[in-house]
Amino acid sequence: MISLVVPTLGRPSLATLLDALAGQLGELPGAELLLVDDRRDDTGELSVPGALATYTKVLTGRGAGPAAARNLGWWAARGEWVVFLDDDVVPAPDWARRLRADLAVPDRVGGVQGVVEVPLPGRRRPTDWERGTAGLADGRWITADMAYRRAALIAVGGFDERFPRAYREDAELAHRVRRGCWHLVRGRRRVTHPVRPESRWVSLRTQRGNADDALLRRLYGRTWRAELDLPPGRRTQHVAVAMAGTAALAATALRAAPLRSDRARRTLGVLGGLAALGWAAGTAEFTRDRVAPGPRTPDEVATMLVTSALIPPLAVVHWVRGWWRARAVPAGALVTADGPGAES
Incomplete structure (x- = not known):
C-alpha cells in the first residue's frame, strides 16, 4: 500500500495537483491521499475532486510549518511507502505507473526521489527568483516528490520540527535516514514544479x-x-x-x-x-x-x-x-x- 502526503496552505496550485492525481490513483491499489491543511486561519474546507473522494483524508495541521505537517501526515498513513508531494507540483500523466516501478527496490532502500522539472521562459533569461526555483531540479532528496519507507521514518523519528520553513528540513531528514544505514536512490517518475509568482x-x-x-x-x-x-x-x-x-x-x-x-x-x-x-x-x-x-x-x-x-x-x-x-x-x-x- 502507498500513502501520498501533501501538506498545503490551500494555494490555487493544489487544485492543479489534485486534478493531475485524479485520473491516476486507480493505478495504485489501496492507495490513500492525506491532505494536511496547514493554514493558520479557518478559511473553509479544502476542495477535493469527486474522483479522489474515496482515496482522500483531510487532516488539520497546527500551522507549524511543512516539517510538522508532513509528520502529521505520515503518522496517520497506513502505507508501507509514504510519498511526500508539495502542493505546487504537477505529476506527469504516467507518474503513478512510474512510481510503482520506482518503489520496486531492495529492502535496504529507504527512500526514492522523483525527477523534478522546472519550466523556465524560453525567450529570455530567467530572473533571480526563477533561477532559484530551477535549482530544485538539481536538489537531492527534496520533498517536492520524495518517497520514504514508513519503517525508515519510524526509525529516525521523521522530520525535525525545529525547522519551521520549507528549507533544509528535507536534506536534514535524508541525512539521518542515511546515517541509519538506509540507502536513498533516484527514481524515474516526473513532476513539474512551475515557478510561482512572487514579490520582487x-x-x-x-x-x-x-x-x-x-x-x-x-x-x-x-x-x-x-x-x-x-x-x-x-x-x-x-x-x-x-x-x-x-x-x-x-x-x-x-x-x-x-x-x-x-x-x-x-x-x-x-x-x-x-x-x-x-x-x-x-x-x-x-x-x-x-x-x-x-x-x-x-x-x-x-x-x-x-x-x-x-x-x-x-x-x-x-x-x-x-x-x-x-x-x-x-x-x-x-x-x-x-x-x-x-x-x-
Whole structure:
C-alpha cells in the first residue's frame, strides 16, 4: 500500500495537483491521499475532486510549518511507502505507473526521489527568483516528490520540527535516514514544479533560512554542509560585507562627533573610506553575479541592486538570531523515534 502526503496552505496550485492525481490513483491499489491543511486561519474546507473522494483524508495541521505537517501526515498513513508531494507540483500523466516501478527496490532502500522539472521562459533569461526555483531540479532528496519507507521514518523519528520553513528540513531528514544505514536512490517518475509568482523582494524574505542553517551548524558542527551534501554558501562574504558596511557607518558617526584632534578625524576618515570601499566592492561583486545571468531589464537590475545591498546584513542578523536560539541545544541532539534526544 502507498500513502501520498501533501501538506498545503490551500494555494490555487493544489487544485492543479489534485486534478493531475485524479485520473491516476486507480493505478495504485489501496492507495490513500492525506491532505494536511496547514493554514493558520479557518478559511473553509479544502476542495477535493469527486474522483479522489474515496482515496482522500483531510487532516488539520497546527500551522507549524511543512516539517510538522508532513509528520502529521505520515503518522496517520497506513502505507508501507509514504510519498511526500508539495502542493505546487504537477505529476506527469504516467507518474503513478512510474512510481510503482520506482518503489520496486531492495529492502535496504529507504527512500526514492522523483525527477523534478522546472519550466523556465524560453525567450529570455530567467530572473533571480526563477533561477532559484530551477535549482530544485538539481536538489537531492527534496520533498517536492520524495518517497520514504514508513519503517525508515519510524526509525529516525521523521522530520525535525525545529525547522519551521520549507528549507533544509528535507536534506536534514535524508541525512539521518542515511546515517541509519538506509540507502536513498533516484527514481524515474516526473513532476513539474512551475515557478510561482512572487514579490520582487522575495530574496529578502528567504534570508530567514539562515536561522535554520545556524541550527544545523549546532547539530552537525563545522562540516554540516559536507555532511548534508549541500552546496557552499556565501556566509563568509556576507559577514565581510556586513562588517565593512557597519564599520563605515560607525567611522562616519564618530568622525562627526566632537573630537580632541584633527588627527583622529583624519584617521577615522581613512578607516571609514577603506571600509566603505570594501563594502562597495563586495556589494558590486554580489550584484554582478546576480545580474549577469538574468534578463537585465531595468526592473530586474534595480531589484538586484537594492536586494544585493540588503541581503548581507539580513543574512547575518538571521544567522545570529538562529545561533542565539540554538545555543541551548546540545551539540548532536537529533530527532529520535521518541522525539528530540541525544544521538552521537
